[in-house]
Amino acid sequence: MNKNRVILSIKGLEKSFHLRKILDEIQLDIKFGERIGLVGYNGSGKTTLANLILGKEVQDRGHIEKSPDLKIGYLSQSIDYEVNDFQESLKICEVFQLASELGLKKVQNWQDERLEHLSGGEKLKLALSSIWASKPDLLILDEPTNHLDLKGVNWLISEIEKFPGSVLIISHDRHFLDQTVNRIFELEAGKLQFYQGNYSEYRKEKERKIANQKHQYEVQQRQIERVEEQMDQLKSWSDKAHRTSTKEEGFKEYHRVKAKKRDAQIKSKMKRLQSELGKNKVDKPLEEATVQFEFDSCGKRGKRIIEAKNLSMAFKGRYLFRNSQFYINYGERIGLLGENGCGKTTLIKIFMGLVSRTDGELWKSDSLRIAYLSQDVADLPVEKTAIEALGLTDRDHIFKARTMLANLGLKEQFITKPIGTLSLGERTRVKLVDMLLKDYDVLILDEPTNHLDLPSREQLEKTLSEFTGTIITVSHDYYFLNKLCNRLLVFEDQQIKRFEMGPEEFFNKENKKDEGDQKEILMVIENKIAAVLGELALIDRQDPKYPLLDKEFNELLKQKRNLIG
Known part of the structure; x- marks a missing residue:
């Protein structure tokens, strides 16, 4: 399938709940094969957007266009799955294999009673296995790592890497987003912003944009203050000219003209300011939530x-x-x-x-x-x-x-x-x-x-x-x-x-141990290769041992290639 092909397009999407607009004029395209992270505060509308794409909710305005026969696999955040959600999927052989890779052993033998007492992690793993086995074109995963152990997270990262279709991930797991996505959609105040890169790159770019917007906003505010001070001064002079025009005999007309001139200057400055703000107004950047925790630990006790x-x-x-x-x-x-x-x-x-x-x-x-x-x-x-x-x-x-x-x-x-x-x-x-x-x-x-x-x-x-x-x-x-x-x-x-x-040190230690084990195995294989080559050099091709040694030599070469990748 063409990698640049748009499989889902949203135009002018709006959705409100209880008079509060959650999604406002949302525009987005998802291309085949894209890896997208959808981020935003709790309650910003991420799951609502997913439900609109799935058709579980109806938009107030706008259009959602999908490719014909687009198959969507959806993992719900709530993991509110019942026994009957898994009974059918457990009839599929591939589900057993995928569940086994996630650490669920002998799942094919689980009875209804066992399914009724699943943990949150087991439900999520079974749901993921079922979704993967359905071979969707677009995956929508809502908080997929909440109940996964590190083995499960690493499995999911590797499966997403191999998955040929598109993936939309709603997650607050920064490590997972860094490993899986190359584009970020951010929902904030009902609007959607787009960033290239993974989560860490998005955070750096967002901080840069906020700092730049804050600077521009402050510069513009200083300009507004200067113009308003000038208008206040002109208004003061105009008021004085109006008062004088009623008192000084012989100069009334002069002061009246002077007052009108000041009024015209005020109107002109106001008009220019409104025009400038209309064209180039810089909004104050939205303050990111500052969450305050106040822990108060008592005095130190025994070690x-x-x-x-x-x-x-x-x-x-x-x-x-x-x-x-x-x-x-x-x-x-x-x-x-x-x-x-x-x-x-x-x-x-x-x-x-x-x-x-x-x-x-x-x-x-x-x-x-x-x-x-x-x-x-x-x-x-x-x-x-x-x-x-x-x-x-x-x-x-x-x-x-x-x-x-x-x-x-x-x-x-x-x-x-x-x-x-x-x-x-x-x-x-x-x-x-x-x-x-x-x-x-x-x-x-x-x-x-x-x-x-x-x-x-x-x-x-x-x-x-x-x-x-x-x-x-x-x-x-x-x-x-x-x-x-x-x-x-x-x-x-x-x-x-x-x-x-x-x-981090613990996992690096494990990797170093694996590397050490690999080197030891490689050395053993190379010693065996050298020994077999030595024997082959001493015998004739007609010798009955020759084909056996040749087969062993090729098998050892294959093991060596697999080991060094």
């Missing part, structure tokens, strides 16, 4: 706060981890790494005292005050408002909570609504504020950036880096984890192992 000896945890006869030894010191930033289902969230629940270990010892300082942010935002009372859910009655605390919620992007109209009407990102903000209002010295965060938009993620990173207490976090946001964590607890081979390094 070691958690220690595990021979810690084991089994679930329905299957061990998640066993005989694990590790410790956590005060002030450390600990990242938990491992595939989905390895027991990361279970370990957090053990720390919190929410579940009991199967075996071993876990010592925890009695004086610890722990704040816990779970990845589940469905446990808030849906009928209550944000303030009611926080359980606040003191006037000062209510004022502080309102300020925090506003700083997090939850304005008054959202604070007074029932939580059931809020988005997942808005509910996460309510839970964050609940943490902020308490004193603590340990933060346990389970996927804290899920459902947060990019400005909130970046501000959260900045603030957590200034927090003096201990942080224990599970996250599939590689940027977030790498920026924050300086120690790791890694789940592998049914054990939890402590590493004195951050994620």
Whole structure:
């Protein structure tokens, strides 16, 4: 298919909800094979735009034109899939293979009862496998990495790279966007802006544009001030001339003419100013959201706060981890790494005292005050408002909570609504504020950036880096984890192992180890090749051993080529 062929075109698209215009005069083209990231604040209309493309919503104005027979594969953000969503797809052989690559073993044998108790990660992996197996022309992925482990994220990156069609990705995962897209669509205040490059390149270009617009705006404001000062001076002189024309006998006509001249000059300057603004007005750049977090850690405590000896945890006869030894010191930033289902969230629940270990010892300082942010935002009372859910009655605390919620992007109209009407990102903000209002010295965060938009993620990173207490976090946001964590607890081979390094160093270590293993294997192969060549040189072609050695030689050459790529 022609790479320059437009497969989807949108012209003059508008959509409003409750008198608020979400999308305003949207124009865009998507060409075959393009890799596009759609970014913007929570509530800016990204998912609405996707639903309009899919025909799930109807636009107020404008046109959406699609290529004939365009097949769209859509991954929903909510992952609100039911058993019957997977029953048909699990009859397709290719779905088993794709699910297996994502770590779901023997999925073809799963019964309805097993499908009814899928985790968020398992639902997402099955949905991705089904979408991929349908062989779409256009992929629309709404927050596809929210429940994927790093293995799953890397699989998705490689599949997108191989995918021949077009991809539109709605995501707040900066690492994922950097690896997958080469064009950014940004939705802001109902308008769509276009940027070339991945997420990092988009951020640099946007910052440059904002700085340039701010400079032009300030220059124009100074020009307006100068003209307005001149008009004020002329008006002052005109008023004086008008007053004098009524008092000085013999000079009335002179002062009247003078006053009219000043009035004409004022009108002329006003007209020129309005004309200039009409042609070249520079708008003040929209201020990017500044999200304020105020952590207040109490005084430093004893150095070691958690220690595990021979810690084991089994679930329905299957061990998640066993005989694990590790410790956590005060002030450390600990990242938990491992595939989905390895027991990361279970370990957090053990720390919190929410579940009991199967075996071993876990010592925890009695004086610890722990704040816990779970990845589940469905446990808030849906009928209550944000303030009611926080359980606040003191006037000062209510004022502080309102300020925090506003700083997090939850304005008054959202604070007074029932939580059931809020988005997942808005509910996460309510839970964050609940943490902020308490004193603590340990933060346990389970996927804290899920459902947060990019400005909130970046501000959260900045603030957590200034927090003096201990942080224990599970996250599939590689940027977030790498920026924050300086120690790791890694789940592998049914054990939890402590590493004195951050994620980037850990993964580079693994790559270096693989490189070392490859060099060793290559050396063995080259020694075997040399030995076979030595034998071939000593025998005749008619020798019965010759074809066997020749076959071995060719097989060794093939292994060498595969190894060095």
